[in-house]
Amino acid sequence: MKNNAPTFAFIGKPNNGKSSMISALTFDDRIEVSKSVGTTKKALQYSYYYKQKVVCNFFDTPGFEQAKKIVAFIKEQRSEYFGHGVLDAFISQYSEDAGMQKDIEIIRAVLASDFIVFVIDVSQRYNQNVIGYEFEILQFLKKPVLILLNKIQKQDYTQEWQEALHKYKLTNIHPINPLNSSYENIDTIYKNLYTVDATLQQKQFLDELLHLHRVHYQEKKSLSAKEIAGMIVEILQFESVMQFKEKEVDETLKERALKKYQNGIYEIEKNGKNVVEKIWGYYQIKVLDERAEIDAKESVNLGLTKNRLAIIGAGVGAIGSGAAVAPIALFDGGISTAVAATVGGLIGAKSAYVIGEKFASYIISKHKIIHKMDAKNYNATFVLLKRSLEHLYRLIKHGHANREVIVIPKNPDSWHFGTEWSFQRDEEKKIAAFHKSIVKDENTKKVEKELCQFIENVIDREIK
Ligand SMILES: Nc1nc2c(ncn2[C@@H]2O[C@H](COP(=O)(O)OP(=O)(O)OP(=O)(O)O)[C@@H](O)[C@H]2O)c(=O)[nH]1
Ligand SMILES: [Mg+2]
Known part of the structure; x- marks a missing residue:
């Protein structure tokens, strides 16, 4: 990625609406979105352009498949490395392992990003066994994390998810429906991104982003x-x-x-x-x-x-x-x-x-x-x-x-x-x-x- 624009990595379980969110945020309907699980096969980069200039970048990713292994690796080896170094070590260790390539790509996307956006389908119940490891990865990353709650409906599990997220100290949570992405909705997402605990430089990026969007x-x-x-x-x-x-x-x-x-x-x-x-x-x-x-x-x-x-x-x-x-x-x-x-x-x-x-x-x-x-x-x-x-x-x-x-x-x-x-x-x-x-x-x-x-x-x- 050869631009200075801020970068968001979208992660979350398959079919939870990650690509839909990116499609809405880039104002582009060419991104592949579908009902079937596993539409996005590998990490892909998209950008929001204004006058041929990149305003911000998005990594679309498939869901982690080996989150448990990643967490185990981090826990075992983190004392050996400084900061995110342990993830680089993970990538080196498994670089030849075919079953790990998808997850390695996601880790790369995450490391290359300024912000992490985790998308959750709240029409499904929270299950710690299924998603807990991903939350642990998020906690470890120490990058600004925004949680987007998707597929909100009359009877959903928002409450359950909110409680679980708070236990993992993931508190920057916003409900959003990408299918209804009028100007105000998108403006709201960008404003929400703005509220994340970002550095001064990141805040300036976001300021510019909000301005350009308008x-x-x-x-x-x-x-x-x-x-x-x-x-x-x-x-x-x-x-x-x-x-x-x-x-x-x-x-x-x-x-x-x-x-x-x-x-x-x-x-x-x-x-x-x-x-x-x-x-x-x-x-x-x-x-x-x-x-x-x-x-x-x-x-x-x-x-x-x-x-x-x-x-x-x-x-x-x-x-x-x-x-x-x-x-x-x-x-x-x-x-x-x-x-x-x-x-x-x-x-x-x-x-x-x-x-x-x-x-x-x-x-x-x-x-x-x-x-x-x-x-x-x-x-x-x-x-x-x-x-x-x-x-x-x-x-x-x-x-x-x-x-x-x-x-x-x-x-x-x-x-x-x-x-x-x-x-x-x-x-x-x-x-x-x-x-x-x-x-x-x-x-x-x-x-x-x-x-x-x-x-x-x-x-x-x-x-x-
Ligand atoms: N009802 C409802 N459907 C949604 C919402 N957001 C996305 N969808 C639908 O959910 C399905 C999956 O959306 P995608 O954006 O492809 O999900 P994804 O997370 O990128 O999925 P993978 O690429 O398989 O990992 C599509 O049929 C979307 O139309 C929402 O807020 N409400
Ligand atoms: Mg997708």
Whole structure:
């Protein structure tokens, strides 16, 4: 390990949640975690990075297999050696012994670390015969030890464990659920690490760690806002052109052109979401794609009502009747799309067809069917914003140790930014104005910046 950052060695019995903790603390879902016992086969090092710099290091380890032998060795030989020297002697003595390699690796990790974190699954009973030797090793180490109690449930053995730990003078104990590793949870773990009896230099490390964790969190929010703003600009300016040779435009052609537009928008949205997932350290998480099933009517609920749209429209500039005030549904399931029916109003159009009742429209111009967003259909931006915020909210709340699929339910009634949630009144007007300027490509760079700041403010206020 060639960095000066503080190092934590995670030890504890197999399947007690060590790798889950490290996954949560490094904000990385690529660390192997599983239901089966013995997932982590050997000591591995992970680091928490900020701006490509290591903030701290973690050794993930399997459980000790030979704790009894180690303790016996320490007791017999400790008088011969100074401090941890007896552990080096243990390593030398057993370096050729195949059955000892796993434990030797753990000892090496422990010796190379500034802090020891011992993880305990309190849904299991305390059994001195099973774990007592490990506690003796911890006592011997004389390094700051933090005990994390994991798998807390309604009926668990926390009490029993607390009493046992106190007998071994292991008193720095904190309950934690890595599966629920929101920002506050992780901040709490880092704060708890801070309370360990550390040297001045170690405390300075931890100070820096806590500081960087907070700065990093803000930065991830800013980067997400930037990505979402960029994605919205791209969608609002997206033009889908379908060439055709036929003389007449029939239903099949119309459907194909619409599908192409919808897919184009969907791809932009999906790419944006992927980038946001990476910003938050989700590399392998699956977000359930309900595109094929989602009901257009439900997506409509993410926009504004006819009434609100009309009120806002009055404040934003001229607003047409009909389609411009109709709530729209966006980008789901190929059921509907969002180009308003501004007949003949778009990009040199010669004619326009209203399809999907009042939801979508396109223009036909010289053997081309062209789809593009309408400047007056503000609801498109409302829907996009709410969908992006919901996705972000679910990512942030999910936690890196949680490997279950993130399901954004079909019905936005149960969303955080769903049917029940609305932007503030003055914000609605701003969104409509952003929408209009972006579609018309007026001052887009400046507007994108403002939109980005706007999104960041909403995230700061709404996602804690
Ligand atoms: N209910 C519950 N399950 C948890 C908690 N923490 C971890 N788990 C689950 O426990 C299992 C084991 O977690 P791991 O992180 O792989 O445990 P480990 O200690 O690294 O296991 P080994 O690598 O086998 O030594 C996984 O299925 C986790 O999802 C928790 O706080 N509550
Ligand atoms: Mg593991």
